[in-house]
Amino acid sequence: MNVHAVRAIYGFEMARTRRTLLQSVVAPVISTSLYFVVFGAAIGSRISNVEGVPYGAFIVPGLVMLSLLTQSIANASFGIYFPRFSGTIYEILSAPISPFEIVLGYVGAAATKSIALGAIILLTASLFVPLRIEHPGWMALFLVLTAATFSLFGFIIGLWADGFEKLQLVPLLVVTPLTFLGGSFYSVDMLPPAWQTVALFNPVLYLVSGFRWSFFGQADVSVGASLGMTLAFLGGCLALVTWMFRTGYRLKS
Amino acid sequence: MPPIISVTNLSKTYGSGFQALRNVNLEIRRGEIFALLGPNGAGKTTLISAICGIVRPSAGTISADGHDIVRDFRAARAKIGLVPQELTTDAFETVWATVNFSRGLFGRAPNPAYIKATLKTLSLWDKKDSRIMTLSGGMKRRVLIAKALSHEPQILFLDEPSAGVDVELRQDMWRLVRTLRDSGVTIILTTHYIEEAEEMADRVGVISRGEIILVEEKAELMRKLGRKQLTLQLQAPLERLPPALDAYRLELARQGSELVYTYDTQGERTGITALLRDLAAAGIRFKDLQTSQSSLEDIFVGLLRERA
Ligand SMILES: Nc1ncnc2c1ncn2[C@@H]1O[C@H](COP(=O)(O)OP(=O)(O)O)[C@@H](O)[C@H]1O
Ligand SMILES: [Mg+2]
Numbered sequence: 001m002n003v004h005a006v007r008a009i010y011g012f013e014m015a016r017t018r019r020t021l022l023q024s025v026v027a028p029v030i031s032t033s034l035y036f037v038v039f040g041a042a043i044g045s046r047i048s049n050v051e052g053v054p055y056g057a058f059i060v061p062g063l064v065m066l067s068l069l070t071q072s073i074a075n076a077s078f079g080i081y082f083p084r085f086s087g088t089i090y091e092i093l094s095a096p097i098s099p100f101e102i103v104l105g106y107v108g109a110a111a112t113k114s115i116a117l118g119a120i121i122l123l124t125a126s127l128f129v130p131l132r133i134e135h136p137g138w139m140a141l142f143l144v145l146t147a148a149t150f151s152l153f154g155f156i157i158g159l160w161a162d163g164f165e166k167l168q169l170v171p172l173l174v175v176t177p178l179t180f181l182g183g184s185f186y187s188v189d190m191l192p193p194a195w196q197t198v199a200l201f202n203p204v205l206y207l208v209s210g211f212r213w214s215f216f217g218q219a220d221v222s223v224g225a226s227l228g229m230t231l232a233f234l235g236g237c238l239a240l241v242t243w244m245f246r247t248g249y250r251l252k253s
Numbered sequence: 254m255p256p257i258i259s260v261t262n263l264s265k266t267y268g269s270g271f272q273a274l275r276n277v278n279l280e281i282r283r284g285e286i287f288a289l290l291g292p293n294g295a296g297k298t299t300l301i302s303a304i305c306g307i308v309r310p311s312a313g314t315i316s317a318d319g320h321d322i323v324r325d326f327r328a329a330r331a332k333i334g335l336v337p338q339e340l341t342t343d344a345f346e347t348v349w350a351t352v353n354f355s356r357g358l359f360g361r362a363p364n365p366a367y368i369k370a371t372l373k374t375l376s377l378w379d380k381k382d383s384r385i386m387t388l389s390g391g392m393k394r395r396v397l398i399a400k401a402l403s404h405e406p407q408i409l410f411l412d413e414p415s416a417g418v419d420v421e422l423r424q425d426m427w428r429l430v431r432t433l434r435d436s437g438v439t440i441i442l443t444t445h446y447i448e449e450a451e452e453m454a455d456r457v458g459v460i461s462r463g464e465i466i467l468v469e470e471k472a473e474l475m476r477k478l479g480r481k482q483l484t485l486q487l488q489a490p491l492e493r494l495p496p497a498l499d500a501y502r503l504e505l506a507r508q509g510s511e512l513v514y515t516y517d518t519q520g521e522r523t524g525i526t527a528l529l530r531d532l533a534a535a536g537i538r539f540k541d542l543q544t545s546q547s548s549l550e551d552i553f554v555g556l557l558r559e560r561a
Contacts, residue, residue, distance in 0.1 A: 002327070002360045004356075004357040004358075004359075004360050004361060004362060005357055005358045005359070005360055007357055008353075008354050008355075008356075008357030008358045009358070011354075011357075012346075012350075012354055015346075015350065016345075019345060086341060086343070086344075087337075087339055087341030088341050088342065088343055090307055090335070090337050090341060091335075091355060091358060091400070092358070093305075093306060093307045094305040094306050094307055094330060094333070094335050095330060095358040095359055095360075096326065096327040096328070096329075096330040096331040096359060096360050097358065097360075098327075248309050252307060252308060252309050253267055253268060253308055253309070
């Protein structure tokens with residue numbers, strides 16, 4: 001294990017975060033606060049309780065997931081795409097470092113940032129609504145697993161993209177819709193029966209549901225299913241990234 | 254002593270179907286300065302990239318200091334430093350950060366004293382806190398050299414080190430290369446500037462269209478392929494040469510005021526004595542004479558023409 005190299009990549013990525021502190025931390029906090037104003041205050045005044053939880057509090061786990069997903073993908077995809085774009089990737093490719101270590105450095109940094117962001121959003125949220133966390137251990141587990149999984153997913157997008165448009169494409173066209181439709185702002189029970197079935201095909205639903213369960217002890221699907229879905233997605237991403245490195249996909253000609 | 258780099262039957266065909274390397278076999282000796290000489294597009298960068306692990310070979314094997322670059326990539330790559338042809342740097346990083354990053358990436362524990370000394374050697378020390386994007390092209394090239402040296406490599410690749418570089422940096426660089434060689438580092442540089450190979454190299458390899466067409470000690474190459482020319486300034490210009498001198502294949506230059514005789518330094522006899530005697534017999538008198546030796550450039554052009 002080339003610990004120095006992992007540390008170098010991780011440190012490089014974290015330094016990049018520090019340089020762009022405003023857009024990487026302040027911006028999500030502002031947008032989360034806006035969600036609170038719009039959904040929590042405006043809509044929440046009409047919907048008093050969802051399954052016994054005040055609406056303002058009910059949307060917190062979904063909001064955290066929304067930011068976690070989009071930020072993990074954005075960070076990790078940019079982190080690996082940019083050296084490919086600028087050409088500095090030559091150094092990574094010629095270094096005595098294994099694919100696993102490269103992933104650990106980049107994805108570890110992106111996940112760290114997302115987790116910190118999740119914590120910041122939770123803190124921001126607690127200023128607006130009283131929060132209780134029933135299963136803190138599970139909450140932390142879902143937070144870390146989701147951040148790691150979607151950072152890895154972002155890393156894959158960063159390897160796959162051959163232009164800045166493509167870098168935006170997947171988050172914009174796939175992830176954001178899935179997150180909004182994944183029960184971030186409502187319980188699946190609130191949907192018409194037919195749509196409830198459709199919603200079950202949305203992988204993000206399982207993440208939001210599991211995460212919400214760790215707060216309020218209630219979920220749309222079982223915690224086992226949530227955990228299973230997260231792990232399955234993580235496994236799929238790991239397999240894909242392994243294949244990419246083995247074939248040199250878009251990294252080496 | 255076993256070669257420090259050995260390339261065996263290496264071929265590379267890019268995804269586009271273009272074959273950039275054809276069955277390359279090459280051995281680099283420990284501690285030498287090796288110049289890989291070839292025109293643009295010959296495959297120099299591809300060859301270096303294959304050795305450094307940036308390009309995947311289509312066939313063949315490569316080892317660095319006895320380590321196979323695929324099976325034993327960690328040991329092999331830890332030995333190698335690469336200064337790429339393109340000025341690819343992180344714009345927002347400081348010089349200090351980027352050079353220390355490289356050292357870590359190559360698996361070495363931090364050593365600020367060594368990095369400081371390297372930056373000083375490259376006249377970069379007072380720029381250490383500058384962001385790279387604020388530096389000139391020449392300074393960026395120095396940063397790339399510092400990055401390549403950051404992990405104290407045993408083998409250093411310089412891909413077109415003089416491209417777009419001012420005289421001062423070129424001289425600094427050549428001085429540095431010699432110092433490194435004296436400390437035991439093996440240096441492989443690619444260039445299409447012949448003077449660079451001529452000035453720096455112990456051995457020269459010529460690559461053209463993906464094939465190594467010649468590898469030779471520079472001195473040997475000069476001797477073997479070097480031709481000399483004897484130029485005679487005539488007292489009176491000649492219209493044409495007398496047929497008696499046909500055997501010498503002389504050329505008339507400068508409106509017949511100069512005679513040029515080309516001879517092989519390798520030959521048993523140069524034929525100069527006979528030529529001078531026959532010139533006197535033909536009544537051709539000269540007022541001055543010079544000899545000149547062909548440069549690597551002449552040799553190189555000759556070689557490529559031969560194969561075309
Ligand atoms: N990624 C690539 N895909 C296809 N062809 C390439 C690629 N990289 C280089 N080539 C081609 O391979 C040949 C050798 O290129 P290169 O090794 O860069 O030559 P040199 O460094 O000697 O100028 C050139 O004709 C170039 O166009
Ligand atoms: Mg080149």
